[in-house]
Amino acid sequence: MKIRSRVLPRAILLASFVCGGLAVGQSAQAQVSVNIAIGVPPPAPVYEVVPAPRPGYVWAPGYWDWDDHHHKHAWKKGRWEHERPGYVYESPRWIQSRDGWVLVPGRWDDHHGKGKGPKGYHCPPGHAKKGEC
Template sequence: MITMTRKLALLAALGLAAGAGIGYAPQTQAAQVAVGVTIGVPPPPPRYVRVPPPRVGYVWAPGYWRWDHRRHRHVWVAGYWVHARPGYRYVPEHWVHRRGGWYFRPGHWVR
């Protein structure tokens, strides 16, 4: 006679074995979430500043205009260093004109 604990352990082991038989395929891409800002006011021209000397293993992300909804105006965000990703190209933050408004695109990596 098998005790209740042994029955549960046997059932759990069978469930794990069946799950392993199905196979496990990890996702190759992480989920991404995008939040966009669309406004009717175009951003000012970009400020041109001297880029600092290169840093090994980093990519320079230039400054950009960010919309400050509290002040109802653009504010300048200074450039910064981004840790490089081999095999990828960094696309910095920028504004795109679309359907009567301006849409902000956050910085991101592309292959």
């Protein structure tokens, strides 16, 4: 397993500021992303029966996550997500990179194609509509 060395120190530094009592305005929000590449591909998906449609919700199918404590994949069962008008849910998926297998987390994507910038960068939901990406 490999943790990208540039991201982790930033995450630790940010955590030390947040946990250390640094005063930050309520509107300030930080997002920390740590990519972990593993050498083991995920197993085949587990078959789950999709429940009957539920008004106002979207079914998010189950997926294999990485359990770092046990050093193996762990199945996360499917669940209902609150519907977000104007967005489609993209399930988590594993991709193979030069460093190994990386889990791309599930997300809500603007189904009109807006919110995606150069080189596949994905603008977080709500930010594109505000002109922040």
